[in-house]
Amino acid sequence: MPESEVIVVIGAGVIGLSTALSIQQTLGSTQSVLLVARDFPSDTSVNYASPWAGAHYRPVPGSSPQMLREANQAQRTYNYLKQVAAAEPAAGITFVQGVEHLEAPPPEYLDSQSVRNAYSHLDEFRSLASEEIPVGMRWGAEYGTYVINPPVYCAYMLRKFILKGGSTKKYVLENINEAFTLAGNVKTVVNCSGTGFEDPKSFIIRGQTCLVRNPVSATITRQYADGTWSFCIPRPLDGGTIIGGTRQPHDWDPNPSPEIRARLLTNAAKWFPFTPDSGGQFDVIRDIVGRRPAREGGMRIEVEQAGPGKNIVHAYGAGGRGFELSRGVAEDVTALMCETGLLPAQVKAAL
Numbered sequence: 001m002p003e004s005e006v007i008v009v010i011g012a013g014v015i016g017l018s019t020a021l022s023i024q025q026t027l028g029s030t031q032s033v034l035l036v037a038r039d040f041p042s043d044t045s046v047n048y049a050s051p052w053a054g055a056h057y058r059p060v061p062g063s064s065p066q067m068l069r070e071a072n073q074a075q076r077t078y079n080y081l082k083q084v085a086a087a088e089p090a091a092g093i094t095f096v097q098g099v100e101h102l103e104a105p106p107p108e109y110l111d112s113q114s115v116r117n118a119y120s121h122l123d124e125f126r127s128l129a130s131e132e133i134p135v136g137m138r139w140g141a142e143y144g145t146y147v148i149n150p151p152v153y154c155a156y157m158l159r160k161f162i163l164k165g166g167s168t169k170k171y172v173l174e175n176i177n178e179a180f181t182l183a184g185n186v187k188t189v190v191n192c193s194g195t196g197f198e199d200p201k202s203f204i205i206r207g208q209t210c211l212v213r214n215p216v217s218a219t220i221t222r223q224y225a226d227g228t229w230s231f232c233i234p235r236p237l238d239g240g241t242i243i244g245g246t247r248q249p250h251d252w253d254p255n256p257s258p259e260i261r262a263r264l265l266t267n268a269a270k271w272f273p274f275t276p277d278s279g280g281q282f283d284v285i286r287d288i289v290g291r292r293p294a295r296e297g298g299m300r301i302e303v304e305q306a307g308p309g310k311n312i313v314h315a316y317g318a319g320g321r322g323f324e325l326s327r328g329v330a331e332d333v334t335a336l337m338c339e340t341g342l343l344p345a346q347v348k349a350a351l
Ligand SMILES: Cc1cc2nc3c(=O)[nH]c(=O)nc-3n(C[C@H](O)[C@H](O)[C@H](O)COP(=O)(O)OP(=O)(O)OC[C@H]3O[C@@H](n4cnc5c(N)ncnc54)[C@H](O)[C@@H]3O)c2cc1C
Pocket: 010, 011, 012, 013, 014, 015, 016, 036, 037, 038, 039, 040, 047, 048, 049, 050, 051, 052, 053, 054, 055, 056, 057, 171, 172, 173, 174, 192, 193, 194, 195, 206, 207, 208, 209, 245, 288, 289, 290, 291, 292, 293, 316, 317, 318, 319, 320, 321, 322, 323, 324, 325
């Protein structure tokens, strides 16, 4: 009888959960998946990025290898999340109108081919005419996009993983090689730990946002010439609205700054269409501070030999785009595992 094998996936953020589900669609008959993490969807920690995300999809035009790879992963994720939203409303994903206004668009936003490459897959995409763009802004677009309630979506994926036969273990790994010892016959460890294990290319990007009860019906992003943004993102299933946000590389401050909160809310009151009965006042639920797990050059997706018959498959460093890239990354990791013989070379049905 063939020996049973356990594949350990480290990390229960959006990347680990998406990857574990994708691997489950391709498992051999003697393989099973054990999800090991310090934090699971019911936990909150500044170092666990997923629950704190907006999370919406806003394409990023660009022609570097990283940008092109991400654009491909983001498009596949968009198509996948459209199917999930239609089939399973409890997953916490809704499609709404997305609006962008840029004060100083970089060259890639002024090149029509580059804009088409990044945006044309979006439902009802259109560039805004100059008279439709608010005063002071120079570029604008509208399209159909998704917004996600991250704690709900992550809990949904975890539930699905367990129902499909996956096991979980809450555990803090001191070293990635420890993962090979957490079950009998572990040949493959998939590293979806966000920041990796002491990778010198990894760094964090602090994000501060504010969750308010005031509803909005669209996600709107204003990007200013100094590189800062204002955005509002409705969270499906009555999850409130995220008002954002900051992007602060290498800033380890875990405390919300009252000055940042005041600036975010002042901008939001000026620009975003809250219902008239709010009187321009915000009903704040909480301040949010999270650390986006970024990596120079983008995500690391590759197989590393960890000794005879042992492999580590890396999938970390999603930065500020983990939800946007999640399904594309999960599919790429699964395909890589099939190519390298860590999974059978066959993919079963989607969803
Ligand atoms: C304020 C803010 C707004 C954002 N908005 C958006 C958005 O609109 N769209 C978007 O796509 N993204 C957004 N992001 C980014 C998104 O949240 C991240 O890209 C994503 O959550 C990264 O997912 P991950 O699974 O790689 O990492 P994480 O969610 O951080 O998960 C890492 C997992 O690894 C586990 N782990 C780590 N080390 C160990 C260890 N030693 N032992 C055991 N387990 C370990 C953790 O416990 C956790 O389960 C935002 C982030 C922030 C902070």
